[in-house]
Amino acid sequence: MIKAVIFDFDGVLFNSREVQRKALNESYRLVVKNGQPSFEEFLSHSGDSIFNILKKMGLPEEMAGYYLGLIKENAGGVKIYDGINELLDQLRRDGFRLAICTGRDKKSTMQLIDMNSLNDYFDVIVCADDVLYPKPNPQILNQAVGQLDMVKESCVMIGDSCNDLICAKNAGVKSIAVGWGDTSEEVLKQQKPDFFVRSPEELYECIKGRELLLSVNY
Template sequence: MAFPIVDRPAAATDTSTPVRHAVIFDLDGVVVDSFAVMSEAFAIAYAEVVGDGPAPFEEYRRHLGRYFPDIMRIMNLPLAMEEPFVRESYRLADQVQVFDGILELLLTLRVRGLRLAVATGKSGPRARSLLDRLGLLPFFAHVIGSDEVARPKPAPDIVRHALNLLDVPPERAIMVGDAPTDLASARGAGVASAAALWAPLEDVGELLAGGPDVVLHRPADLLALCPAVPAG
């Protein structure tokens, strides 16, 4: 018995979806579950730089998708927190988990001929190091960090850069993210956006209010939007 695996917003009436040639992924909350590691690294950095008291990780998490220094500025926290946060993130990287279904998704997309990239709020070196450690780096033609573009998310620069590197026009790509900043970056670049709901989210309503083109409940749902790329 057939059943729907993708929720489309009610306002979406155009069913003529172009064949996708590329998928651009956010990293944290989409490909990897790194929230526990982030929380510990953030707490250590806060204690070292700010001092005693509870680290405001829940507020930090609401800004995920942005570049770490930008989050510090938004939260009025010292930029000096970046060094211990990055140090601890590297130290704890072995504790990061790949979401169930992601490996199978990446394998299938590659077999179907799609080109894959990561556009993340992390720095490029840290993102590539983590993916390499997890054995996922070979799946991605490009991994772009927020330190490698002029304006990080929610600006469209990182998605446009990914498109240029992939040599794919905006209408032939889709971006998968779990934060409003991801959706805004995709929209600004003229790329369709998919909201990923397989990670525990603090505010699903805020993500959906960002106006994703589609909503995905599990990684395999993306396959309905990404058939095999025609040969030739």
């Protein structure tokens, strides 16, 4: 029986795509000067920390400070997805424990939580700078489960990236992939999530039964 729902942040709760694109391009311009980084490659590493993403892309570590500053400066451009407030209300009313498990840094995560008055929804928030090893390493999800004081069998991870789904698999936690984020349905299904949903309304219907089968259900 599912008792706790653990959400990724960007691409699941919030649409930050354009703010991330602009922050990546501007931080690249400030440090590298010429050319433009691949935003598609950047998105393929979603869920990991900005420091690890830059390293994987072969980009200068110096970009991270500029990137994080630009993300904070342009937080007003990050919008909560339609239907998410209603989803969180419904899950809370139904008695589910809620958590966030994100590759974002703590400061920018809490900034958006505060700006959108979401503080009362979440029991636990674990960010990339709370752990040594971000997604897809299971440490960040294991920490969230531990802080919720739940067994893994009672939890489900909601994600929009391959790293989210791999993290859940590595942690032994059920997963639901969402189709409104930054990764295509085809790519997500290659990771064999337990469920795939296309809207917050469908996500609620999937969760509220509290019994998620281990077989793939699309």
